[in-house]
Amino acid sequence: KAGVTQTPRYLIKTRGQQVTLSCSPISGHRSVSWYQQTPGQGLQFLFEYFSETQRNKGNFPGRFSGRQFSNSRSEMNVSTLELGDSALYLCASRLTGDYNSPLHFGNGTRLTVT
Amino acid sequence: TQLLEQSPQFLSIQEGENLTVYCNSSSVFSSLQWYRQEPGEGPVLLVTVVTGGEVKKLKRLTFQFGDARKDSSLHITAAQPGDTGLYLCAGAYNQGGKLIFGQGTELSVKP
Numbered sequence: 001k002a003g004v005t006q007t008p009r010y011l012i013k014t015r016g017q018q019v020t021l022s023c024s025p026i027s028g029h030r031s032v033s034w035y036q037q038t039p040g041q042g043l044q045f046l047f048e049y050f051s052e053t054q055r056n057k058g059n060f061p062g063r064f065s066g067r068q069f070s071n072s073r074s075e076m077n078v079s080t081l082e083l084g085d086s087a088l089y090l091c092a093s094r095l096t097g098d099y100n101s102p103l104h105f106g107n108g109t110r111l112t113v114t
Numbered sequence: 115t116q117l118l119e120q121s122p123q124f125l126s127i128q129e130g131e132n133l134t135v136y137c138n139s140s141s142v143f144s145s146l147q148w149y150r151q152e153p154g155e156g157p158v159l160l161v162t163v164v165t166g167g168e169v170k171k172l173k174r175l176t177f178q179f180g181d182a183r184k185d186s187s188l189h190i191t192a193a194q195p196g197d198t199g200l201y202l203c204a205g206a207y208n209q210g211g212k213l214i215f216g217q218g219t220e221l222s223v224k225p
Contacts, residue, residue: 043215099206100162103147103213108155
């Protein structure tokens with residue numbers, strides 16, 4: 001069974017640009033969560049989608065948005081990039097919507113904003 | 115806002131030593147998960163604890179969930195260089211609707 005796939009693995013963008021990250025969950029998994037990981041802040045929750053609906057959202061500005069498609073694949077978009085957006089963005093899927101069930105993570109997209 | 119305090123943040127030990135990592139919160143968890151992350155990869159689940167007082171063992175790793183379900187610990191016996199990595203605890207809250215991660219413990223085991 002293929003794991004969670006995130007593309008691209010690396011991205012370099014300039015301040016003010018926008019970026020779209022993609023995540024393909026494990027087949028059959030309906031929940032997709034996004035996290036931002038930085039050395040200083042650890043893993044910060046961005047949002048979670050379940051059956052194409054955003055079910056929960058973290059404390060990030062509106063520049064961060066996402067969506068989920070009918071095949072459970074998800075995209076995350078960041079507009080008007082800032083230097084502080086440089087981070088590892090992790091996508092994780094779970095089989096059900098139960099928050100107690102484990103997350104299966106992809107290897108992340110490393111975003112560098114210059 | 116629910117917070118998970120994880121300690122220590124960094125740990126550098128010699129092969130063969132024992133260590134304990136702690137995860138604490140003022141809130142009650144419905145469950146707590148421990149993950150391990152290696153450089154260039156995403157976190158991988160080690161264990162989930164659900165019941166207060168629960169103890170789970172995974173080879174040389176022992177996980178404990180506090181009786182009040184507000185804290186947890188990870189104990190590694192006779193650490194090996196292969197245990198090197200970032201250890202993360204993550205708590206699920208009944209009211210929170212999301213999984214909250216601690217800051218992580220960066221473990222380095224030197225041969």
